[in-house]
Amino acid sequence: MPSHPDSGAPPPPSPPQAFDGKAFVASLSTAPGVYRMLAADGSVLYVGKAASLRKRVANYFSASPKPTRTMAMLAQVASMEVTVTRTEVEALLLENQLIKSLKPRYNVMLRDDKSYPFVLLTQEDWPRLAFHRGGRSIPGRYFGPYPSASTVRETLNVMHKLFRLRSCEDSVFRNRSRPCLQYQIGRCSAPCVGLVSAPDYAESVRRVALFLDGRSDELTDELNTAMERASERLDFEQAARLRDLVASIRGLQARQYVDGRVADLDVLACAMQGTSACVLLLAFRDGRNLGTRAFFPKTSGSEDPAEVLAAFVSQYYAEQPPPREIVLDRVIEDVELLQQAFSETVGRRVQIKGSVRGERAGYVDLARRNAGAALVSRLDSQSAQSLRLEALRELLELTEPPQRIECFDISHTMGEATVASCVVFGPEGAVRSQYRRYNIAGIAPGDDYAAMHQALMRRFRRAVEAGGVLPDVLLIDGGAGQVTQAREVLDELGIGSVTLVGVAKGEARRAGHEALLLPDGRELRPGPDSPGLQLVQQVRDEAHRFAITGHRGRRQKARTVSRLEDIAGIGPRRRASLLRHFGGLAGLKAAGAEQIAQVEGINAALARRIYANLHGLDAED
Template identity: 55%
Template sequence: MAFDHKNALKDIPPQPGVYRMLDAEGGVLYVGKAKDLKRRVASYFGRALNRRLVVMVSQIADIQVTVTRTEGEALLLENNLIKAHKPRFNVLLRDDKSYPYIRLTASDTFPRLAFYRGPKRGGDKYFGPYPSAWATRETLQLLQKLFPVRQCEDTFYATRTRPCLQYQIKRCTAPCVGFVSPKDYAADVAHSVKFLEGRTNEVIDELGERMEQAAEALEFERAARLRDQIATLRRIQQRQYVSGDGGDLDIVAAAGEGGSVCVQVFFIRAGRNLGNKAFFPQVPDAAGLESVLSAFLAQFYGDKELPPEILVNAEPDEREFLEAAFTEQAGRRVGIKHRLRGDRARWLKMAEDNAELALKSRLGSRAGYARRLEALRDALDLDELPARMECFDISHTGGELTVASCVVFDGDGPRKSDYRRFNIEGITPGDDYAAMEQALTRRYRRVQQGEVPMPDVLFIDGGKGQLGAVGQVLAELGVSGLKLVGVAKGPDRKAGAEQLWLPERPSAIILGADSPALHLVQQIRDEAHRFAITGHRQRRDKARRTSVLEGIPGVGPKRRQNLLKAFGGLRGLARAAPEDIARVDGISDELARRIHDAVSKEST
């Protein structure tokens, strides 16, 4: 039965809001926003449509709308619904990360510069966003060379009794032990802030005056250091600056080829290029760059800080709606511009060239990946190309703090949003079979409950024995219908000599070292290994950073700080008698005995 759109339009008001196109089973085909819902929805039925929209409209069985007060509310609701339902006819951006900032603490006498990701807190200063953690940390390292403002954790800073290595290599002025006055430290902080705000010329002028004063006072060593700082700043200026007016803006350029799209975003803050990032949204067939950019901007900036200007290489659909929604979201005017001249046109061309280059590289690697996938299908005698593959690996140090990893590959390559780690507990240390059993049980119970898709192929890092144990675990869970493959390293444990074990075969499959199928298996196995090792190291580092004091009831952050200050660290505390511990402010005799017992036990 054809959908009666005329009857449906009668109940749709001419107000801002969000509409949802539903199919006969109630699934969401498409989510859209509009300043005028009635006019926007009617446009799908009263004009010539492209092939993608014709297919979508032919499947509509119902239309639901939600009225909002403003365009900004509609934008936010649309973004949430797209993330929740992932409609097949929407452009889908897989980017749930918050972007990192550099934070300057404001409440300390000696403020700290630090990497930060999360909601902003009042009082502190934030600089960014940066496109990646790498770009943020690179800037922090650069700042530490230029202006020695501390970057250490507050807990480390508070317990110092002598300068650390950063002071020795001239990357810090040791405020923790009073080697720098608050006034001199504040000057370095001010220079750091000006640099991050793009006011580098002011910093250079100030350093130039100080260099001349030092030379006049015959302080030639100090003058030489200031000269080197100025030279470094000028080199950075030449490399990073793209705008002489010091403005904040983002440059967003899209490029399409072969049904795929790359969107390149450059972050310009205070005239400085903080870096760029490429996105490859999932795009329905026949979607133009205008609709791709419109959907990308709505989803990308749905929960992010907006610059005053966004430069784009094609006018997005509903540009005026987006500008109104972004202006409301930011609390100030936000403009989306695409007709540009001069420097800005050149920046946009640069972003467009980068998008095209990244897309060609991705298409080339995707073609190679497709060939490896076809070769794997043939090697494992599968009926069709595997749509989802999982691989498990185990990592530990001497059996301690065991972590299991599960990585997922689909038809396009690694699906990192589906990666999972499992902290293994309650097993005999070093028992990899028991660790694998626990990880598989936890994972495939969720598969059986329908929370996680069933893979076509399951790789296990191990040989015939490991494969048999895994097969038994899956049988007990009632998991069937997947191809189980053990990846053994071979007699010499050399790359290229791997053996593939299948439960139904008495002997291993040995592929040539140049086999595309083997290269894919190695890639999947190595990724599982990397992910497991990373998780184990993080768990181990966290255990090492955790003080024995944190496990003692009644010892909170303040008392821990008092104890460590009083005894100069855990080593001094371990040598102290209960009576000495009880003299510390806030520590009772009973608590002192408990602290003494816990610390003494840990140090033995």
């Protein structure tokens, strides 16, 4: 029975009003800019750019037929926001920034990947040339990205032979008292002990940058000119060194040059099956084939290869410096705008071509075939992963296949430098961006139970306090003792939704004979043919590898960092003077405070402090 108007009952809620797109379009200007479609809960559905905001947004609300994906998105739009920009290039740059930060549901997105390998030339008094992977937090120039780590190492091998820049870490460089093996075999000029002057080393650094920038012809012309000047000065030894350097560079070009027209080029091809996509990159720099790399963008339901490829090009080269020429296996939208934006970014002309002939057409065909093969391989591995997840669900008697599996492991050497690792696996395999390591401190050396308890408490306390994600299955590499520690942590934090499983080694440590230990005391031995156990093995082995890598790095750092770095008042110059005077840290440690005070720049008080620190004493004693 309907309520009486005077009964005091609240009126029924009114249905949400549909977004009036045509009215919104009428309020827009024709200026370039970026638009954002928002859902009722405020989440961003889509971010797009426009040369004319009014014209572009009006297309969404016209009567023309639209793809199913677009219709599904428009049905969820509750509001829209726009940002007007001065130029189309600014709109493109802003669109890329917003896609990366907001992660809209319906945009095609290049997955975040911090693992691109680079050649790093550090920015310091004596720059270091080295392999780099990860975030660009170290000041310097980053050359790349390269398609593979082996390509970077091959490039570094050539660079060190030609230009003899140092590759050692700063902690080693600052504490050398005599040249290392790299100097003996002609791969370093030994700046650590002053065997090369600062101007000569800086000149080598500049030449390395020229070569890695793809300007080797300019470099050889410059070296030829310097060789002639050295000959005119009758400095025949310097002229001979420059002649040999030019010959090495020319020889390298002759071996690695692909064809006279190919110098600085990326070839991109996109393969799709349904909504799964693979974009394959074939890279050439300075005429050298650097190999291929496969990317798997998140398509958000798109089935159009041109749309996926356009989004990849826009987002990838917003983060990485584009080459002079980008060749695509199909025509994409906004080519002129992308060319203009990339050219302004790098300060030189960048061309994007979607139709080529001759040699480049062969490269496109090669990239297209490799993209198809990589996509098939990935889909097969995803299918196998789904089967193993279902087998694990049956094995552990879960209601649904686990969507997130975490595994913890402990690594140390007789209690030294204990490190705990946490690896994460999902429906598509390893989620490396969410791996974590925990440096363990404040426990008895070798106490694996306390180490596991500390690592788990740090992981799950933060999740409880901050409302973080929890795993469906938690694997613990160890026996009943480690499982007990994990159970205590979960109980203490009030976490009851996580399935806890211990992974104990089998008889004679044979793979495939592991026992799965459950908190209720049950022990499962599914055997080596079980797909569920094979998945557990894969996750456990990855946790073991990640823990060992972290432990070795922590242990090596503790052994290589000089104890002199911990002493107040000892900077790089005094440290070098001390090590040079006593022939190394061992000689310094054997000296008395009076002998240390004889080193230039070291007074008696500082000498006593150095002596005390090296021998674990109080400075007053």
